[in-house]
Amino acid sequence: INPLEERYSLMCGLCGVVSNYVSGGEYDDFLKLLLVSQFRGRHSTGIFSVNEKGFLKPDYNVRFLKQAVPSSSFIENNSKEVAEILDGTDTKMVAGHCRFATKGAVNTKNAHPYVFSNVTGMHNGTLDVHLSKPRYAVKQLPKKKGTTTTEIEESDSESFFRYLNDHNIVEALNQIQGHGNAYAFVWFDKRDKTLNMVRNDKRPLWIAQTNFNTMYWASEKEM
Numbered sequence: 001i002n003p004l005e006e007r008y009s010l011m012c013g014l015c016g017v018v019s020n021y022v023s024g025g026e027y028d029d030f031l032k033l034l035l036v037s038q039f040r041g042r043h044s045t046g047i048f049s050v051n052e053k054g055f056l057k058p059d060y061n062v063r064f065l066k067q068a069v070p071s072s073s074f075i076e077n078n079s080k081e082v083a084e085i086l087d088g089t090d091t092k093m094v095a096g097h098c099r100f101a102t103k104g105a106v107n108t109k110n111a112h113p114y115v116f117s118n119v120t121g122m123h124n125g126t127l128d129v130h131l132s133k134p135r136y137a138v139k140q141l142p143k144k145k146g147t148t149t150t151e152i153e154e155s156d157s158e159s160f161f162r163y164l165n166d167h168n169i170v171e172a173l174n175q176i177q178g179h180g181n182a183y184a185f186v187w188f189d190k191r192d193k194t195l196n197m198v199r200n201d202k203r204p205l206w207i208a209q210t211n212f213n214t215m216y217w218a219s220e221k222e223m
Contacts, residue, residue, distance in 0.1 A: 013037030121187030
């Protein structure tokens with residue numbers, strides 16, 4: 001591994017754009033950000049968009065796609081599906097994630113985003129303390145009559161967003177402070193219809209705002 005490859009292969013990559021309405025040119029910018037983000041993680045790729053429905057009392061719909069492939073393959077092999085997720089004059093934001101796996105197997109389930117009833121989120125970093133529990137225990141449907149199985153989540157990121165889905169951000173962050181955890185989180189919260197970002201000093205996240213009130217974000221300043 002040369003020094004440049006080593007630098008970019010240690011962490012996941014976050015990217016995205018939010019605007020009054022995301023234009024075609026901004027979609028193209030987003031796909032370029034997603035493509036170069038694979039230098040930070042080639043194990044999995046995922047995207048989600050937030051679409052506004054209604055005018056006087058708007059509601060928001062989340063569409064997403066994720067696979068255990070690098071972003072170059074993801075974009076090339078899913079051109080139709082990606083276009084459907086990003087298409088439309090009602091799209092307010094699109095977000096992307098390129099995973100470098102640290103905890104949890106490399107598969108579609110552990111790719112980002114994690115989508116729950118209230119929260120859709122992405123994470124760059126590792127969490128050694130999992131919200132007062134070793135892992136969330138997720139009860140599964142019975143395999144045989146009269147029996148149930150319990151699956152222990154592999155991903156620290158999934159555990160965080162599951163907790164955040166049921167609590168507020170202050171409660172969630174209080175669970176992971178002071179334990180050497182590293183994080184940059186990006187998520188959409190349906191409860192208050194907001195895009196949210198928070199990081200600590202162990203993970204980067206850069207933002208840029210245009211003169212047209214469009215904001216981009218990425219894990220690398222150069223992006």
